[in-house]
Amino acid sequence: MPASVSAAVTGADTAPAHEAGTIATGSVPVAMVLPKTSESPELLRIRHSMSHVLAMAVQKLFPRAQVTIGPWTESGFYYDFDAPDxxxxxxxxxxxxxxxxxxxxxLPLERLEVNRQDAEDRIRGQNEPYKLEILAGLQDPITLYTLGEEWWDLCAGPHVANTSELNPKAFELESVAGAYWRGDEKNAQLQRIYGTAWQTPEQLAEYKRRKEEALRRDHRRIGTDLDLFSIEDEAGAGLVFWHPRGARMRLLIEDYWRAAHFEDGYELLYTPHVADIDLWKTSGHLDFYRESMFGPMEVDGREFQLKPMNCPFHVLTYASRLRSYRELPIRWAELGTVYRYERPGVMHGLMRVRGFTQDDAHVFCLPEQIGDEILRVLNLTERILSTFDFRHYEIHLSTRPESSIGEDAVWDLATQGLIEALDRKGWSYKIDAGGGAFYGPKIDLKIEDAIGRLWQCSTIQLDFNLPERFDLEYVAADGTRRRPIMIHRAIFGSLERFFGIMTENYAGDFPFWLAAEQIRLLPVTDDVRPWAEALQTQLAAAGVRASVDRSGDRLGKLIRTGEQQKIPVLAVIGEREAEAGGASLRSRREGDLGLAPASALIQAAVAANQARAAGLAIKGAVGSATATLQAP
RNA sequence: GCCGGUGUAGCUCAGUGGUAGAGCAACUGAUUCGUAAUCAGUAGGUCGCAGGUUCAAAUCCAGUCACCGGCUCCA
Known part of the structure; x- marks a missing residue:
């Protein structure tokens, strides 16, 4: 079975494309195709040429700006300038x-082939030091493109033949950003101007619409609107406060995660948040990871270090007594909260923070168990991610880098183990040759969200380093002491980050089982409120998260508020419903479900929670209940 | 950390040197209402923080913190 089953199941296709205030109806219409630059030779020429036009315009308006490079990107183009202001x-x-x-x-764009000396002369004539540097790195033949009579640029092309092929109504300059010459922060800081360009104004409009769609889904905005979490200035950047609704959802995720791990043969650990700094010396983190760690603190004359990773703790737990080969594989998981120093300016909502909880696990196994254990991890990963409607993955296998530790035989065995597991799983993958860590090969898995963005979450890494550093052993069948294989793995990566990605994937329209408030009971008048309260009590007793809207507003307002807060099911309770002992259900996903008796509602909600379903399945409620009850 | 931008009420934002504003949200009262906004009233801000200039600073200046878009980095 291919890894990518279908993106259409991700729920987001049926997510409402609307402002918080309009009603969810049906699917997003199939949108205009917006090819990436790499998929469209026409767009490539347009965008590439557009960056030349940009550079020419800049030099016309800012004669002191020096040009550097100006490539296309997948959705547009940019050009980097060294400009005094x-x-x-x-x-x-x-x-x-x-x-x-x-x-x-x-203006015509013409390709000229010149010899190196000509090119150099031309560049010197214009005092463009960056161009000279570029030229030095070029292979013959040297080509340049002219843009009319006055402007030219070193360039391999291709370009449009004439600027008349560029639509002045189908491009936009988007932003200015700092960038470094050749991407190295030790080099001069350049100014990058980003733009986007299309063949038609309609495409540009669609591109803008999609950007707005991404904005609408932004987890930071949804987090505030739905009161899920916040980041408080007074506490510091990159530190997350989970509000009751967000915390409830996180708890549901954690509970599910724990249950799935127990079912899959894991045991859970709890380990400290700080430890003597010597531990980090032994693990090597102090040497290789220091710049990402919060500084040490002194207690009783000893230095303690806040943990940036959980691995050494799991390793110590392993080493706490002698292990037999009969115990292996050992699978230990922990929702371990770690703190990492991130440079100012890189924090981003829940996606990039300084304090976060990893869904970390370590498997200690025999060399011959690698394949089975990796396959097991792949299966668990698929099981957990698909529960959150992520079913489309991109997988990378990273092999031994040039500078690395460990013996060839071990690397080969481990890499073969990863490949074997991927093949048995039937997942296709890309090989990133030499992209592994210095201590072992790895599999990275990116999930695709509802609007086609890829996010790296899961990772499976073999580690030949820590068992060595901590001198881990097991006693083999022949009585000798051997070194176990250690596998690190995370499925969510970081709970915070995954929560952010999931929020954007669902656009805040969380499935029924995951919503903090699943059902809101809306009393039409004060007279029926006691019945609503009674139903709420029954639902709560059945483990369903329901509440009664006590605002006293009119029904229209109650519905509006409930919809804006994306409550999965709104249950209207008026005189009819009170008499019938039920509620009229309005589901965000299923629409009008009609009048359901209390027992049916409770049953359906409990079943949905057990099945971790996105919505309520109420059989026959629409027809029978409404028909009979409306008759008199 | 770097480049550019922005910090005013819970949210979205107006206010360019002279008594801090609006809408929504919140709260109170009236209304007892049937599937996306009932009406009226009340309360809420040392204008991110700490300095400076000025008779006078939300407004001008330098600093600092945070956020936003990028770069670099990354779970």
Whole structure:
């Protein structure tokens, strides 16, 4: 079975494409195809040419700006300049205007093949030191592209033949950003101008719509709107406060995670948050990971270190007594909270934080168990991720890098184990040759979300280093002491980050089983409120998270509020329902479910929770209940 | 850390040197209402923080913290 079953199941296709205030109806219409640059030779030429037009416009308006490089990106293009004064947003408008003017002049773009000396002379004539550096790295033949009479750039092409092929209504300059010459922060800081360009204004409009869609799904915004979590200035950047609704959801995720691990033969550990700094010396983290760690603290004359990783603790637990080969494989998991120093400016909502909880696990096994254990991890990973409607993966296998530790035979065995497991699982993967860690090969898994973005979450890494450093052993059948194989693995990666990705995937429309508030009971009048309260009590007793809206507002307002808060099921209770002993159900996913008796509602909700279902399955409620009860 | 931008009420935002504003949310009262906003009223801010300039600073200046878009890095 291929890894990518279908993205259509991710729930997001049926997610409402609307502002928080409009009703969810049906699916997002099949949108216009917006090819990536690498998929469209036409767009590639347009975007590449557009970056030349950009550079020409900039040099026209800012003669002191020096050009560097200006490639296409998958959705547009950019150009890096070394300019004495920073570009402002206002400058972008002027630059865009100039670009429109250049395009309007219908300038030809011509490819010229020149010899190295000619190229160098031309560059020297214009005082463009970066170009000179680029030239030095080029192979013959040297080509350049002219843009009209006045401007040219070293470039391999391809380009459009004439700026008349560029649509001045189908491009946009998007932002200014700092970037480093050749991507190295030790080099000069350049100013990068990003733009996007399309064949038609309609494509540009669709591109903008998708950007807005991503904005609508932004977990930071949804987190605030639905009161799930916050990050407090006074506490510090990158530290997450889980509010009751977010905390309840996290608890549901954790409970599910724990249950799945117990079922799959794991035991759970709890380990400390700090430890003597010597532990980190032994593990090697102090040497190789220091810049990512919170500084040490002194207690009783000893230095303690806040943990950036859980591995050494699991290793110590293993080493706490002598192990037999009969015990292996040992599978230990922990929701371990770690703290890592992140540089200012890199924090991002829940996606990049300084304190987070890893769903970490370590498997200690015999060499011959590697294949089975990896396969087992792959199966568990698929099981857990698909519960959150992530069913489409991109998998990378990373092999031995040049500088690494360990014997060839062990590397081969381990790498073969990973390959064998992937093949047995039937998953296709890309090989990242030499991309493994210095201590072992690994499998990384990226999940695709509802709008096609890839996120790396799961990782499975073999480790030949820590068992060595901590001198881990087991007693083999022949009585000799041997070194166990150690596998690190995480499925969510970080609970915080996964929560953010999941929130964006569902656009805040969480499945029934996961919603903090699953059912909201809406009394039409005060007279029926006691019945609503009674039903709420029954639901709560059955483990269903229901509440009664006591605001006293009119039904229309109650519905509106409930929908804005994305409550999966709104249950209207008026006189009819009170008499019938039920509620009229309005589901975000299933629409109007009609009047259901209390017993049916409770039963369906309990069943949905057990099955971790996205919605309620109420059989026959619509027809029978409403028909009979409305008759008199 | 770097480049650019932004910090004003819970949220979205207006306010460019002279008494801090709006909408929504919240709270109180009236209304007892049938599937996306009933009406009226009340309360809420040392304008991110700490300095400076000024008779006077949300507003000008330098600093700092945080956030946003990127770069670099990364779970």
């Amino acid at each position: 920073p570009f402002t947003e206002a400058d972008l408008k002027a630059i865009k205007k100039e670009m429109v003017r250049i395009i309007g002049k219908k």
